[in-house]
Amino acid sequence: MQFIVEDTDSHLNITVTEPRIDAAIATLFKDKLREIVVGRRKPVHLDMAAVDFMDSSGLGAMIAVRKSLPETVELVLLALTPNVERVFRLTRMDSVFDIRPAVPAPHASRPHTAQKEQRE
Amino acid sequence: MTSSERSGIGVDAGTGARPATRTQPMFHRVLSAHPMTVRDTLSDVRLRFRAEVSDDTLGRLELVLAEVMNNVAEHAPLTAPDDAEPHLPVIHLCIVRHSGGLACALTDDGASLPDDCLLPRGLPPMLAEDMPEGGFGWFLIQDLTQALCYYREESRNYLAFSIPFTQREAEGTTA
Numbered sequence: 001m002q003f004i005v006e007d008t009d010s011h012l013n014i015t016v017t018e019p020r021i022d023a024a025i026a027t028l029f030k031d032k033l034r035e036i037v038v039g040r041r042k043p044v045h046l047d048m049a050a051v052d053f054m055d056s057s058g059l060g061a062m063i064a065v066r067k068s069l070p071e072t073v074e075l076v077l078l079a080l081t082p083n084v085e086r087v088f089r090l091t092r093m094d095s096v097f098d099i100r101p102a103v104p105a106p107h108a109s110r111p112h113t114a115q116k117e118q119r120e
Numbered sequence: 121m122t123s124s125e126r127s128g129i130g131v132d133a134g135t136g137a138r139p140a141t142r143t144q145p146m147f148h149r150v151l152s153a154h155p156m157t158v159r160d161t162l163s164d165v166r167l168r169f170r171a172e173v174s175d176d177t178l179g180r181l182e183l184v185l186a187e188v189m190n191n192v193a194e195h196a197p198l199t200a201p202d203d204a205e206p207h208l209p210v211i212h213l214c215i216v217r218h219s220g221g222l223a224c225a226l227t228d229d230g231a232s233l234p235d236d237c238l239l240p241r242g243l244p245p246m247l248a249e250d251m252p253e254g255g256f257g258w259f260l261i262q263d264l265t266q267a268l269c270y271y272r273e274e275s276r277n278y279l280a281f282s283i284p285f286t287q288r289e290a291e292g293t294t295a
Contacts, residue, residue: 014186014293020159022155022158022159022186022190023155023158023186023190023193023194023272024155024156024159025160053162053183053186055183055186055187055190055257056187056254056256056257056260057190057257060165060253060254060256061253063251063252063253064253066251066253067253069251080252082175082176082179083182083183086179086180086183087183087260089257090258090259090260090263090264091243091260092243096246096251116161
């Protein structure tokens with residue numbers, strides 16, 4: 001399982017590279033993501049554009065990650081694909097998570113201190 | 121494990137025949153109730169129907185099948201009766217396209233389904249201080265299916281339901 005993590009001054013950009021968040025990997029997904037976000041005290045932007053499919057165990061993993069962060073720390077879900085958006089919408093979890101469309105292309109003002117790393 | 125896929129006899133692709141008059145594609149497979157096998161099966165279901173069924177319907181089908189089959193895997197009995205070697209439950213999955221949607225039938229020799237899975241249910245209570253991390257699966261299955269029915273006969277569960285087409289598909293205007 002791999003996440004691309006970019007630690008900027010203002011927040012943590014995490015790109016999910018796993019195409020499916022299902023029962024086969026939900027627990028691992030939850031543990032790895034929690035490990036990355038917990039204790040950083042920065043808003044988390046999670047890019048989900050690569051995720052084609054998520055089931056209720058994947059949703060449970062997302063909720064667990066949300067709960068592992070203090071309420072004051074933002075967790076933004078970006079670029080949900082239709083199948084993933086459906087699960088959030090039908091379960092009303094779209095009212096709990098901050099869901100936004102894809103971010104526009106990176107612009108010049110992005111801090112140069114950003115560090116990109118890959119987490120396996 | 122055995123697996124088979126049958127295509128309708130004499131499918132005449134690309135003639136633009138009305139769905140009601142052409143042979144309907146189907147999918148049949150026998151699989152072990154293991155999350156990775158479920159995953160592979162869902163991928164093959166998608167390949168089987170993607171030429172004729174909209175992405176929206178395929179997405180709903182895939183979600184419901186994932187919920188049902190992963191439930192069988194998750195609640196697999198840990199012991200076998202009569203000192204037999206414990207084994208993963210075996211699922212038989214059959215999907216047939218009909219004029220209004222995709223008719224699905226699943227049987228398995230796993231644990232019996234608790235009654236409350238089939239009773240009308242809402243979402244688990246959402247408490248801000250302690251959000252539920254589970255309890256969504258059967259809500260999604262009930263929400264996305266029609267004509268959901270279940271019975272148990274001896275050591276097997278039988279579950280059947282239909283995934284309705286979108287209105288556009290049902291009118292025969294699949295893109």
